[in-house]
Amino acid sequence: MNDYAMTPGERRATFGLGLVFSLRMLGMFMVLPVLTTYGMALAGATKPLIGLAIGIYGLTQAIFQIPFGLISDRVGRKPLIVGGLLIFAIGSMIAALSDSIWGIILGRALQGSGAIAAAVMALLSDLTREQNRTKAMAFIGVSFGITFAIAMVLGPIVTHAFGLNTLFWGIAILALAGIVLTLTLIPNPSGHVLNRESGMVKGSFSKVLRNERLLKLNIGILCLHTLLMATFLALPAAMENAGFMPADHWKVYLVTMLVSFVAVVPFIIIAEKKRKMKQVFLTCVALLLISESILFSSGQHLWTIFVGVQLFFIAFNIMEAILPSLISKEAPAGYKGTAMGVYSTSQFIGVAIGGSLGGWLFGLNGTSTVFIGCIVLCALWLILSTTMKQPPYVSSLRIELPETALQDGLLESHLKMVAGVNDVVIVPEEQSAYVKIDSGKTNRAKLEQLISSYHSQLA
Template identity: 70%
Template sequence: MNDNKMTSVELRATWGLGTVFSLRMLGMFMVLPVLTTYGMALQGASEALIGLAIGIYGLAQAVFQIPFGLLSDRIGRKPLIVGGLLLFVLGSIIAASTVSIWGVILGRALQGSGAIAAAVMALLSDLTREQNRTKAMAFIGISFGITFAIAMVLGPVITHYFGLHALFWMIAILASCGIVITLLLVPSAKHHVLNRESGMVKGSIRQVLMNQRLVKLNIGILCLHILLMSSFVALPGQFEQAGFPPSEHWKVYLVTMLVAFVMVIPFIIYAEVKRKMKRVFIGCVALLLVAEIILWGAGSHFWTLVTGVQLFFIGFNLMEAILPSLVSKESPAGYKGTAMGLYSTSQFIGVAIGGSLGGWVFGNFDAQTVFLVGTMIATAWLLVSITMHEPPYVSSLRIVLKDAVDFDRLEQRLKAQPGVSAVFIVAAEKSAYVKIDSKVTSRPELEALVASS
């Protein structure tokens, strides 16, 4: 039997939870390209309140992300996922039923409060074996990028033909499908796996926050989503001024996203295989800076706007691919789950700041000033990124230990193994967390060493 082949339970868990995660993320992104234009018809709407409606989703996510992840350890993964999706459905229904911008703001806040990402990852850890977990996590990551692209196209199309209220009803239906999939298709875990590689651990947050390399990466994802949200507060109106109606915006997003997906692949390979992460990272931030400068000076020139959007999507998609990899590389052994949790929280804080700041600047000044602020943020980010170090090119592993084992002796043997850079053994969890250079050693070699101890 091929021990690295996914079982039917693992496949169901991966596909089911990946689908649930994607359906929910559609609700975040489908609104992004349309709320600025179609939302202005809502009672009491203003640019600042539209920005708040976009950003408050991220604020709620940031507040509840970590607490809900820890709560799932107590009440169970599936109950929390279903409860979070029910909150999301309720928020979507409120936003779909209201004629006021404040109703949409309330609905978006409720949508964001159903923070299930940590519980989804924890359940995936419960249902997959160590040797297949990386593949399962990678599937979730890929689904995020695909979901973003689909949402940028679907949002304008649905809103044009059926209206903004129909878009929120559609989002509610998709989230309801997520509940059905969770209850009927996703397997139930017989026991919880305390895995520090995929879950937050109490008492470890301080150590991660004190890690300067991880802090710089958290600043990176924060800035990236500030730029995304603030730019899309201003962009739809700029395309309208350029004579391109909202019903046609999806065409620009479709083409630029497809081009971006194709173009980022060689850079990802270069960064990972050639081990040039820092160079690609700095170049990516510089590209986002150039994109913001182009959008700042574009005015109502259509093709200049398209050029800025194209460069932005290339930089955005590339950064979304390499930032999680950098967090994994830089996180200390046994702290990857906590590092990723704080990374996700930083991402949603960026969503909150970007939407609110972009709306306020747009309402009090104009679209050009929004892009000017984006240029300033990208410049500051570039200065921070230049101070980054080349990351260690290592992977994180968790190896399950036997009951009767000399932990001190095992730790010394693992540390002496070529390609092993760090070892952290938690005897109470019967787990060894190891950072390895996969070009030098591998999981089977280390598992064989552990088995012989």
């Protein structure tokens, strides 16, 4: 029970699913830094339509994210992942074959429709044990950050060398490679694991949506990705106007990403270890406001633009790291999976708003209008963020229970009396206890030992 070493099967599942997820996200993000510049050569292209092409995948992703996660419980994780990747590949091929902005929009809409994130996390739960699941999910999270950085660099290089159509063909090949990996590398699960920590539960969305603390965090991730999409609509054009050609944009993204990854570490230590999560959060929102203000006032001063970009990515990458942690801390016991599903949907709604609204602002009066819109959004977000409370510094556990322990109605109260236990929910039909703990005071091993000894006494 207390064996925390990952088995070869768990390592294979974690690496394989991380790779599949990364291949898909690489395809999503490689388009981001190039569509504004190279996309304007497409037939019928306008700045608002470019914004729609960038953001529409977020809209379709938001629509299908939660339903696909629930459907995977019925049809199976692997079939849904393969189907989602196939839809994504078809969308990429349509975009690759198109010389019109409307073909790109259709292709991007289909790309977003292949929403597999929830199914990937559910399959990861099926293939890993409780004590190793946090490590496996952390690997997926880290791979996401690395993939985003690679996409920012690789997209401009490939598009400049071979063109936008070739970029979409490459994205389609990545999706097909993901299908092959899913069918060959990733083990087949012996059954579905009912796990509220990683999966969504029907009938629980209203409880999550009514939670004021979670609502503020969902608004936060929506704002963050609205800013990302809108900024990337204006940024390539701003750099080009300052004399920095699109073929060289990857150099800026490479340097700023590397610096921001290094900068994330001390902020995470301050937020988690020093328990100053709210202070770090507010600092990042303020940093985003400063970066957008610098970009707005930069004019054709290239190095000023570089400074604004660097500050933006430092704040963005820190936020990407701490927001899921905040959701985990604030979600009620047994509702983390549902809370993460709503959080992901909010993220993709932000993508849709950022692309569409950013494109409209870009069409009104160029890059400066986009940056003004971003400044206003940052200011409103900063005001809202000041009302946030310091989160409880707890982590979530799911502990499997023996049948005899379930028969005793006092187990929940016994667990709540343990020092460091913040909240407990026992779900008899899943034979599980969902517990929120202060890891500085207790841990999984101690609780499992307590349940085991309690079980022995009842037996």
